[in-house]
Amino acid sequence: MALPLEHIRVIDLTRARAGPTCVRQLADMGAEVIKVESREVVEGDSTALGFDYLNLHRNKRAMTLDLKHPRGREILLRLVERADVLVENFRPDVKYRLGIDYDTLAAVNPRLVYGSISGFGQTGPYRDRPGYDQIAQGMGGLMSVTGLPGQGPVRAGIPVADLSAGLFLAQGILVALLERERSGRGQWVHTSLLQAMVTMLDFQAARWLIDGEIPPQAGNDHPTGIPTGVFTTADGHINIAASGQVMFRRLCEALGVPGLVDDPRFKTMADRSRNRQALNAELNRILVQKPSAEWIEILNRAGVPAGPIYNVKQVFEDPQVQHLGLAVPVHHPERGEIRVQGLPVVLSRTPGAVRRPAPTHGQHTDEILAELGYSAGEIAQLRADGVV
Numbered sequence: 284m285a286l287p288l289e290h291i292r293v294i295d296l297t298r299a300r301a302g303p304t305c306v307r308q309l310a311d312m313g314a315e316v317i318k319v320e321s322r323e324v325v326e327g328d329s330t331a332l333g334f335d336y337l338n339l340h341r342n343k344r345a346m347t348l349d350l351k352h353p354r355g356r357e358i359l360l361r362l363v364e365r366a367d368v369l370v371e372n373f374r375p376d377v378k379y380r381l382g383i384d385y386d387t388l389a390a391v392n393p394r395l396v397y398g399s400i401s402g403f404g405q406t407g408p409y410r411d412r413p414g415y416d417q418i419a420q421g422m423g424g425l426m427s428v429t430g431l432p433g434q435g436p437v438r439a440g441i442p443v444a445d446l447s448a449g450l451f452l453a454q455g456i457l458v459a460l461l462e463r464e465r466s467g468r469g470q471w472v473h474t475s476l477l478q479a480m481v482t483m484l485d486f487q488a489a490r491w492l493i494d495g496e497i498p499p500q501a502g503n504d505h506p507t508g509i510p511t512g513v514f515t516t517a518d519g520h521i522n523i524a525a526s527g528q529v530m531f532r533r534l535c536e537a538l539g540v541p542g543l544v545d546d547p548r549f550k551t552m553a554d555r556s557r558n559r560q561a562l563n564a565e566l567n568r569i570l571v572q573k574p575s576a577e578w579i580e581i582l583n584r585a586g587v588p589a590g591p592i593y594n595v596k597q598v599f600e601d602p603q604v605q606h607l608g609l610a611v612p613v614h615h616p617e618r619g620e621i622r623v624q625g626l627p628v629v630l631s632r633t634p635g636a637v638r639r640p641a642p643t644h645g646q647h648t649d650e651i652l653a654e655l656g657y658s659a660g661e662i663a664q665l666r667a668d669g670v671v
Contacts, residue, residue, distance in 0.1 A: 304453075448474055506547070645671075
C-alpha cells in the first residue's frame with residue numbers, strides 16, 4: 284500500500300523535542316527522512332536507546348555530519364539538491380553562521396520547503412533568547428490558567444509548547460508543499476514555542492482579547508462550562524461534562540435529582556456560574572453513592588459525557604485505546620520488541636505507519652553517502668578526516 288508522503292524527501296537537522304515532533308509527522312506518513320546528527324552526542328539529547336528517543340525518531344535514517352567542516356557543508360548541499368523539505372530548530376543566528384539559511388539553500392534548490400522552529404521567533408527583541416517548553420508555558424499564559432485557584436502558577440504535565448509548535452510547523456510545511464504544486468517554488472515556513480503557546484490559549488485568549496477578562500485558575504473545573512469537571516465517586520473520581528441546559532437536564536435526571544434543574548441557584552448558566560461550589564457539592568453528594576464505573580455507564584447511556592481519570596498504564600489498557608492502535612509494536616535491534624505511540628489520524632486509503640525503529644547514532648551514514656555518489660574510499664577518508 285502506498286504511503287501518502289513516500290515521494291517526499293526530508294532533511295532533519297532538529298534536536299530536543301519541538302523539531303523532531305514536526306518531522307515525526309512527516310516520517311509517519313511515509314516521507315523519506317534523513318536525520319543529520321552531530322558526530323558527538325549533544326548533551327541534553329536523549330540517548331539512542333532511551334524511551335524518548337525511540338518514540339520521537341522512528342521511521343528515520345540517521346547519519347553523522349560536521350556542519351562546521353567545509354566538506355560537511357558540501358555533503359549537506361548535496362542532500363539539499365535532492366530534498367523537498369529541510370527542518371531545523373537552531374537558535375535563529377546559527378543557520379546563518381553555518382551558511383545553511385533559507386536564502387542560501389534556496390539558491391541550491393528553489394523548490395526546497397525550509398521549516399524552522401525557535402523559542403521566540405525569527406525576528407523581534409527576544410529573537411536570540413534560548414527557548415524551552417516551560418519558559419513558553421509561562422510567557423504564553425498557560426501556567427496562569429492551570430492549577431487550583433490561588434495555588435500559584437502550575438505547568439502542564441506534558442510539553443504543550445514543544446508539541447504544538449511541532450504540529451503547527453508540520454501543518455505549515457504540508458501547506459507549502461501543496462502551494463509548491465501550483466507555483467513550483469519552495470518557501471521558508473517558521474513558527475516558535477511562544478507563537479504556538481499563545482495560539483493554544485484559544486478561548487482563554489479570546490476572553491481577554493474580546494471581553495477584556497483575565498482568565499483565572501479554575502482547577503479541575505472547566506473555566507466557563509458548568510458543570511464540567513472532576514467529581515467524587517464511591518471509589519475515586521470521574522470527569523463529567525454537562526454544560527448547557529439540555530445536558531444539565533440529562534445529568535440531573537440520570538442522577539435521580541431532576542429537581543436541581545429548577546433550583547433557583549442553578550436554573551441558568553449564569554446561576555450555575557455564580558453558585559458553582561454549591562452545585563458541585565450537590566452533585567458530589569449523589570455521585571459518592573456509587574462507584575466510578577457504574578456512574579460512567581449510567582451517564583453515557585443517558586447521553587451525558589463522562590469518563591474515568593486514568594494513569595498512563597491504564598490509558599493503554601483501555602479497550603478503546605487498544606482498538607484505535609495508539610500503541611504499536613516495532614522491533615529494535617538492541618531493545619528487542621518495544622511499543623511506541625501509534626498515529627493519531629487515519630487515512631482510509633493511504634494510511635501512515637510505523638515502519639522502522641529509531642536509528643542508532645549515525646547508523647546509516649555510509650549508506651546515505653553511497654546514495655549521494657561517494658565511493659567506499661571517499662567515505663573512509665571522510666571518516667578519517669572527522670567530517671562524518
